[in-house]
Amino acid sequence: MSKPARNGATAARLPMQRLIGVIVNSDSHIHYWCQVYGQHEIADPPAPAEYAFGRFVRVELPASVPEDGNAPLTLMGVIYDTVLVNPAFGSLGPRLSTSDEQRAIFSPDYLTERATLLRILALGTVDVTGRHMQHGVPSLALELGAVLYPCTDAEVRAFHFFADDGPPGGDKPYLHMGYLPQLIGQPAGLLPQTALRIIDQVQSLFPEHGKLLSIVRRNLAWKLSVETAG
Helix, strand or coil: CCCCEEECCCCCCCCCCCCCEEEECCCCEEEEEEEECCCCCCCCCCCCCCCCCCCCCEEEECCCCHHHHCCCCEEEEEEEEEEEECEEEEEEEECCCHHHHHHHHHHHHHHHCEEEEEEEEEEEEEEECCCEECCCCCCCCCCCCEEECCCHHHHHHHHHHHCCCCCCCCCCECCCCCCCHHHHHHHHHHHHHHHHHHHHHHHHHHHHHHHHHHHHHHHHHHHHHHHCCC
């Protein structure tokens, strides 16, 4: 796990963004399920692009314990899978309504039972000021009902560019992806492809490090191709 570090740029708290959904379950301390808000749950539900595969997201953590300095923390994570829940799947009988407009009149419960679930992997934390980062397994777990937000490019960049105030970087900010070993070390599935998607996003935000990130991506893609081939 990476130790806490200081962001190299002055990062003011960004305004609240549109909501994606709420945490409804977890598989472990770092794997969470989020249910996306539907059309009848909030006034302005999220667009699919806001919860796309590989999208960086953030969730407020519960109040920090005293040894953490009482600094409010936000968990930074990534969307690595999507599951659609359809109560009508497998039902072969005739239905009274076929369109969503008809279902809203004749079968309102059907619409509320449908759901889009996202799988989230925790990547680290950032404090309330947006200046102190930590990559790796967070010490605190999320709470049920915690709200998920999409990250802006500015938030993603800030999460990857900070100073250690000690070895190896000292007080000079540098590009850091300390969660990659944790991400790559997870069981297979879509997580390896998630790592590649993350590298692509970080490369677009840090063009000055494009050559280095291209090498990292190429090596990871080669490793995955070898493992897939058996």
